[in-house]
Amino acid sequence: MNRDAKIYVAGHRGLVGSAILRKLREQGCRNIISRTHRELDLTSQDAVKDFFEKERPEYVFLAAAKVGGILGNATYPADFIYQNLAIQTHVIHAAWQYRVKRLLFLGSSCIYPRDCPQPMKEEYLMTGPLEPTNAPYAVAKIAGIEMCWAYNRQYGTRFIPVMPTNLYGIHDNFNLETSHVLPALIRKFHLATLAGRGDWEAIQKDEACYGPVPPDIRAALGMSDTSGHIPRVVLWGSGSPRREFLHADDLADACVSVMSHKDVAHEVASGPFLLNIGCGTDLTIREIAETVAHITGFDGTVIWDADKPDGTPQKLLDVSRLNALGWQPRTPLAQGVQEVYDWYVCQY
Numbered sequence: 001m002n003r004d005a006k007i008y009v010a011g012h013r014g015l016v017g018s019a020i021l022r023k024l025r026e027q028g029c030r031n032i033i034s035r036t037h038r039e040l041d042l043t044s045q046d047a048v049k050d051f052f053e054k055e056r057p058e059y060v061f062l063a064a065a066k067v068g069g070i071l072g073n074a075t076y077p078a079d080f081i082y083q084n085l086a087i088q089t090h091v092i093h094a095a096w097q098y099r100v101k102r103l104l105f106l107g108s109s110c111i112y113p114r115d116c117p118q119p120m121k122e123e124y125l126m127t128g129p130l131e132p133t134n135a136p137y138a139v140a141k142i143a144g145i146e147m148c149w150a151y152n153r154q155y156g157t158r159f160i161p162v163m164p165t166n167l168y169g170i171h172d173n174f175n176l177e178t179s180h181v182l183p184a185l186i187r188k189f190h191l192a193t194l195a196g197r198g199d200w201e202a203i204q205k206d207e208a209c210y211g212p213v214p215p216d217i218r219a220a221l222g223m224s225d226t227s228g229h230i231p232r233v234v235l236w237g238s239g240s241p242r243r244e245f246l247h248a249d250d251l252a253d254a255c256v257s258v259m260s261h262k263d264v265a266h267e268v269a270s271g272p273f274l275l276n277i278g279c280g281t282d283l284t285i286r287e288i289a290e291t292v293a294h295i296t297g298f299d300g301t302v303i304w305d306a307d308k309p310d311g312t313p314q315k316l317l318d319v320s321r322l323n324a325l326g327w328q329p330r331t332p333l334a335q336g337v338q339e340v341y342d343w344y345v346c347q348y
């Protein structure tokens, strides 16, 4: 992509979209267009067509989606399948209609079978049943992959599906009911440290910034009973599942690199292309919780709520295809989480 190429970043205010925007600007791209959800609802086909008709972007990073963690997916399955099918269908179709040179479609590691051999290779797609807690979302993503492949084959487009692992970073979703695990750990342990020193004013500022704390978590923190309550952190499931975590800035670097990579363009033109993007290592939820507790300074009690789902036991990506393209992540997990925490506490 040359610096004057017209680039559309869909979802530019989200965890991934904002990271891609920062990376493009860092590389000197000076013709980037974006629209907020309020300005352009991508579930409206007419609105998407009008936008492409008017703006005619050359490159598209499709990072807009209905996204959430295990409980969000299990609670709103219809929203996850409808909104993601609608967004991707309209944007991919318009990208073909208006001759976009390349589109990068963001899928997810949850497209692979629940009991997939680990690490998960791209060819393991659709070789077994999905994890039930996020099957609607995963089916939508799989449809997006197939749509990229179908348009590439029928129309000669260059639409590139990439599958990131679990991500974290600044501008993440910290809503404790819909977020992924890492932002939830950061917020829960931070709130517990504030409650431990009775800093209720700071907790009010946190809620003003990141939204209300759910009642069960308020009770565990002692926010409704300040009489000598020892704050506890309540986490979900057994803590035994394993997860791989990649910093969103590293993902953005990989996405921008893949978008311009000549070998990728050739492979995309030659047949069904799929690319895992991850760091190649994983750890248990219990281990990542210990890391976040240390970073936030929490040394109290952690309760594991067995009534909440564990989800997929493990979903470590095989990233040998990505590494063969010459890409490696840069951000060690503990350093990345520390940076996100330092950003988090500066927001209020």
Ligand SMILES: NC(=O)C1=CN([C@@H]2O[C@H](COP(=O)(O)OP(=O)(O)OC[C@H]3O[C@@H](n4cnc5c(N)ncnc54)[C@H](OP(=O)(O)O)[C@@H]3O)[C@@H](O)[C@H]2O)C=CC1
Binding pocket: 010, 011, 012, 013, 014, 015, 016, 017, 036, 037, 038, 040, 041, 042, 043, 062, 063, 064, 065, 066, 067, 083, 087, 106, 107, 108, 109, 163, 164, 165, 166, 167, 168, 171, 172, 173, 180
């Ligand atoms: N976070 C993760 O761990 C992972 C994410 N991914 C994928 O990366 C992509 C980005 O995810 P992430 O950045 O985490 O998600 P976020 O929720 O942080 O960002 C999604 C963005 O899409 C926008 N959006 C949602 N619906 C619409 C709509 N109808 N019209 C216009 N804009 C809309 C949101 O705007 P608003 O908030 O205003 O609604 C938001 O800016 C997704 O495709 C996701 O599946 C893949 C693997 C892991």
Ligand SMILES: C[C@H]1O[C@H](OP(=O)(O)OP(=O)(O)OC[C@H]2O[C@@H](n3cnc4c(=O)[nH]c(N)nc43)[C@H](O)[C@@H]2O)[C@@H](O)[C@@H](O)C1=O
Binding pocket: 067, 068, 069, 070, 071, 073, 108, 109, 110, 133, 134, 137, 165, 166, 167, 178, 179, 180, 181, 182, 184, 185, 234, 235, 236, 237, 238, 241, 243, 285, 308, 309, 310, 311, 312
């Ligand atoms: C990227 C991928 O990520 C999602 O799948 P997931 O990785 O299972 O989602 P998660 O990050 O919410 O949970 C990871 C693990 O962590 C445990 N866990 C403990 N305590 C909290 C907690 O407080 N919050 C959350 N969310 N999880 C917790 C939780 O029980 C689970 O065992 C897909 O929905 C889908 O969005 C997708 O694409």
